[in-house]
């Protein structure tokens with residue numbers, strides 16, 4: 362029996378491309394977070410925090426009173442979203458529209474890596490929201 366290999370390969374390729382986009386985004390956000398931290402602490406401590414961040418350990422940052430946490434919170438949240446997206450990617454549920462279950466286009470995911478709806482569903486939702494506003 363012949364297995365439908367071509368389809369599987371295509372899925373794997375898409376997965377690999379999406380993974381690369383997410384990892385690049387992760388690096389970008391991490392670099393921004395480190396730059397932000399660098400404004401507050403220097404030397405040995407900075408090194409310590411940076412190493413911890415690479416491991417995804419934010420407890421060092423949370424404990425460090427010198428760091429302006431508010432500014433870092435958005436970076437932290439974005440990183441959490443990326444990690445979640447990477448987890449979903451491994452599960453095979455990333456990039457799937459939560460409304461209609463179809464694949465979200467890669468172009469869309471490159472711009473909005475955390476998109477959970479395809480363009481059609483997003484537009485439909487926006488139209489619905491507009492209609493609801495008009496009713497009131």
Ligand SMILES: [Zn+2]
Pocket residue numbers: 458459460461462463478479480481482483
């Ligand atoms: Zn959809």
